[in-house]
Amino acid sequence: MDAQQLTYLFVFLSFSLYIGIAIWSRAGSTKEFYVAGGGVHPIANGMATAADWMSAASFISMAGIIAFMGYDGAVYLMGWTGGYVILALLLAPYLRKFGEFTVPDFIGSRYYSTAARVVAVICLILISFTYVAGQMRGVGIVFSQFLNIPIFWGVIVGMAVVFMYAVLGGMKGITYTQVAQYCVLIFAYLVPAIFISMLITGIPIPQIGLGAEVADGSGLSVLQKLDNTLVELGFAPYTEGMKSKVDVFAITMALMIGTAGLPHVIVRFFTVPKVSDARKSAGYALLFIALLYTTAPAVGAFARLNFVDTVHNTQYTEVAGWFKSWEDIGLIGWQDKNNDGRIQYHPGAAFDGKPSFDDTRRIDGSRTVINSPTASSNEVYVDRDIMVLANPEIARLPAWVIALVAAGSLAAALSTAAGLLLVISTSISHDLLKQTMAKGLSDRQELFYARVAAVTAILIAGYLGIDPPGFVAQVVAFAFGLAAASLFPAILLGIFDRRMNKEGAISGMLVGLIFCFSYIVFFKFVAPDLNSADHWWFGISPEGIGSLGALLNFSVAFTVSRLTPDVPEDVLRLVDNIRIPKGVSDPKSH
Amino acid sequence: MDKQAYWKANIRLMLVLLAIWFTVSFGFGILLVEQLNEIAFFGFKFGFWWAQQGSIYVFIGLIFFYTYKMKKIDRQFGVSDDDEDDA
Numbered sequence: 001m002d003a004q005q006l007t008y009l010f011v012f013l014s015f016s017l018y019i020g021i022a023i024w025s026r027a028g029s030t031k032e033f034y035v036a037g038g039g040v041h042p043i044a045n046g047m048a049t050a051a052d053w054m055s056a057a058s059f060i061s062m063a064g065i066i067a068f069m070g071y072d073g074a075v076y077l078m079g080w081t082g083g084y085v086i087l088a089l090l091l092a093p094y095l096r097k098f099g100e101f102t103v104p105d106f107i108g109s110r111y112y113s114t115a116a117r118v119v120a121v122i123c124l125i126l127i128s129f130t131y132v133a134g135q136m137r138g139v140g141i142v143f144s145q146f147l148n149i150p151i152f153w154g155v156i157v158g159m160a161v162v163f164m165y166a167v168l169g170g171m172k173g174i175t176y177t178q179v180a181q182y183c184v185l186i187f188a189y190l191v192p193a194i195f196i197s198m199l200i201t202g203i204p205i206p207q208i209g210l211g212a213e214v215a216d217g218s219g220l221s222v223l224q225k226l227d228n229t230l231v232e233l234g235f236a237p238y239t240e241g242m243k244s245k246v247d248v249f250a251i252t253m254a255l256m257i258g259t260a261g262l263p264h265v266i267v268r269f270f271t272v273p274k275v276s277d278a279r280k281s282a283g284y285a286l287l288f289i290a291l292l293y294t295t296a297p298a299v300g301a302f303a304r305l306n307f308v309d310t311v312h313n314t315q316y317t318e319v320a321g322w323f324k325s326w327e328d329i330g331l332i333g334w335q336d337k338n339n340d341g342r343i344q345y346h347p348g349a350a351f352d353g354k355p356s357f358d359d360t361r362r363i364d365g366s367r368t369v370i371n372s373p374t375a376s377s378n379e380v381y382v383d384r385d386i387m388v389l390a391n392p393e394i395a396r397l398p399a400w401v402i403a404l405v406a407a408g409s410l411a412a413a414l415s416t417a418a419g420l421l422l423v424i425s426t427s428i429s430h431d432l433l434k435q436t437m438a439k440g441l442s443d444r445q446e447l448f449y450a451r452v453a454a455v456t457a458i459l460i461a462g463y464l465g466i467d468p469p470g471f472v473a474q475v476v477a478f479a480f481g482l483a484a485a486s487l488f489p490a491i492l493l494g495i496f497d498r499r500m501n502k503e504g505a506i507s508g509m510l511v512g513l514i515f516c517f518s519y520i521v522f523f524k525f526v527a528p529d530l531n532s533a534d535h536w537w538f539g540i541s542p543e544g545i546g547s548l549g550a551l552l553n554f555s556v557a558f559t560v561s562r563l564t565p566d567v568p569e570d571v572l573r574l575v576d577n578i579r580i581p582k583g584v585s586d587p588k589s590h
Numbered sequence: 591m592d593k594q595a596y597w598k599a600n601i602r603l604m605l606v607l608l609a610i611w612f613t614v615s616f617g618f619g620i621l622l623v624e625q626l627n628e629i630a631f632f633g634f635k636f637g638f639w640w641a642q643q644g645s646i647y648v649f650i651g652l653i654f655f656y657t658y659k660m661k662k663i664d665r666q667f668g669v670s671d672d673d674e675d676d677a
Binding site (some may be wrong): 066071073074077078081082084085086088089090093207208210211212213221222223224239240241245248249252253274275276279280282283286287290293294297576579580581582583584 | 593608619620623645647669
């Protein structure tokens with residue numbers, strides 16, 4: 001069987017597994033639909049959280065981004081793991097003790113206000129839709145590259161599968177499919193990483209291989225060789241950053257508290273039986289996530305090394321097949337500026353923007369790039385997202401490994417998409433309808449509306465995946481920035497500041513939200529040409545602005561709350577109650 | 591059961607762990623990275639290792655230690671949520 005047939009087989013088998021689980025774990029009540037009945041084992045919940053969290057971005061893009069950013073890639077590594085420490089120490093146990101279904105539930109009850117609940121719902125929907133569009137796009141890319149299916153049909157298949165388990169199974173279906181998806185995706189990530197680490201250093205553990213000597217007799221370690229090679233080509237050394245210290249600091253902080261404020265992650269901690277399980281579960285989640293996150297920097301470094309080795313100064317006619325197949329779908333572009341028939345790889349963009357091609361081929365078979373060339377001596381455009389997907393081919397691994405990577409990336413994208421779609425539909429059926437607009441809904445009716453909302457959300461997500469507005473890639477910063485600046489401070493203050501009242505929390509959320517929103521929109525859309533360190537406030541890029549937004553939120557909330565009426569007695573009792581693990585209740589049935 | 595003492599013990603533990611969290615990531619991985627990079631550590635520059643590997647291992651340790659320690663504190667103050675085994 002060739003790679004494509006194997007990929008079909010692997011994808012078919014994994015999808016059957018997910019659908020089988022969906023049918024087995026069909027939800028019968030809102031409690032099962034929203035929080036899986038509240039009886040998920042902490043280890044299972046840890047795996048589900050890990051799959052929920054690790055999206056197409058973690059699986060497909062992250063190692064590629066690290067490969068090209070070097071040290072600066074640490075903002076993602078630390079930012080997206082350090083958030084779990086905050087989650088475990090500051091949020092998860094208390095939210096579990098609170099024992100309701102959603103994040104807006106907590107904000108609405110703690111701040112005794114429907115307005116606060118609605119603001120939270122708006123934040124949640126903004127954050128989650130931004131995120132989900134990227135997942136569906138990831139599904140489309142995998143289908144088109146590995147199975148030769150147009151992106152449109154790829155997204156349709158993805159939507160159908162998510163429909164099966166998210167709409168039928170709700171949180172219960174999602175939880176157990178995510179456990180299976182975690183196993184698929186971590187296996188698919190580690191196998192090629194281990195192979196490549198063996199090939200380059202002879203050591204099968206990538207985390208150690210990253211620091212080991214390259215097995216080419218040079219006596220240099222992987223990172224030394226990478227530093228030397230890149231400096232020779234005119235790049236900055238791999239182990240030193242390009243970003244300013246203040247920006248690295250701000251981005252890491254924004255990603256950490258943004259992670260802790262993401263509703264689809266938080267809600268996973270509502271599904272375990274006890275407060276102590278919520279703490280434990282966060283530990284397992286991070287352990288499972290770290291398996292991938294500590295492997296990614298090794299994959300990134302190996303990929304960059306392999307890439308330079310195979311591509312730089314190679315005759316186009318001699319270059320490996322993966323280079324040509326990614327060129328065919330436009331994610332690699334080569335412009336032979338000095339007409340020597342060889343590919344030169346140097347810093348800087350090879351030409352303006354993403355490559356566009358005409359229909360002709362040059363004599364050696366390469367595609368003709370029609371963008372206007374830059375002054376740089378670099379001749380190659382390479383999309384960062386292909387590094388993980390192309391890695392097995394670059395390292396000439398067997399066809400089944402390539403098929404495995406395809407199935408793994410689908411697992412990563414689908415598991416995250418399902419988790420996001422669930423929080424979107426829950427916030428609509430539960431927070432907007434049941435708690436705000438139509439209080440008389442029965443459990444059955446609410447469940448029905450939850451399913452309707454899930455279907456609608458899937459359709460919108462699918463549309464965004466097939467026909468992504470140009471700005472989707474640009475607004476990933478939104479999700480984290482908004483979560484960091486709006487939801488996270490409101491939840492944290494709700495637990496740790498007894499005197500925080502609704503006036504403080506609402507004004508804090510609004511100030512944080514509007515500040516971040518305006519800052520990102522200004523630099524990404526209104527004046528993209530000003531988007532550089534000279535114009536940023538305090539040298540903080542739009543990616544890191546969430547940390548400043550959170551600070552603003554905290555100060556505004558604190559000041560306003562001390563100037564406005566006190567918190568009512570029953571809310572004080574609620575705060576005292578969530579601070580104590582004893583007497584945890586099942587999530588309430590409404 | 592003394593709720594205030596329980597809460598104080600919880601906050602104290604939390605602050606200590608958060609201080610470690612901050613030191614390994616923002617301290618070793620970002621603020622002090624150049625100084626630490628002078629030190630070699632199993633083929634890594636030490637600061638680079640903290641930023642891309644070490645901090646993550648410490649994070650995991652922190653959460654499990656918190657879980658373990660909190661369980662003890664919960665029991666000590668009689669506010670634990672479990673009545674039987676499940677350690």
